[in-house]
Amino acid sequence: MLAYGVADPAQLAILTKALNDYCAKHRIICEQERERIAIKVMSLFGRGVDDPDQLATELERAG
Template sequence: MSAYGVADSQLAILTKGQNDYCTKHLAAGKDERERIALKVLALFGRGLIDPDQLSTELERVAR
């Protein structure tokens, strides 16, 4: 797999995590979505790359 494939895969995980959380919690505003995106990136930076783990931890920290 090329480096682009890895990046695309990781980006898909991050995007899905943010979109799922925002849909579940009715976060539609730009500011709120950006706040959630920053939380997702912080979690990813801590090594959370599994979609289920990311979702679980996002529920805990994004409230």
């Protein structure tokens, strides 16, 4: 993480993939629901989670 809440391009790609993968797996297409999941992804990132597998696991836990 570059600075608090700032992602470098590689991290941004990981975060985007985590969001897209989760939404595809759970068939989430509603923009509001995707935004809710995106907020969870960013919250996890803000706590230092930027590993793709760990992001997926934590998203599943948070549901």
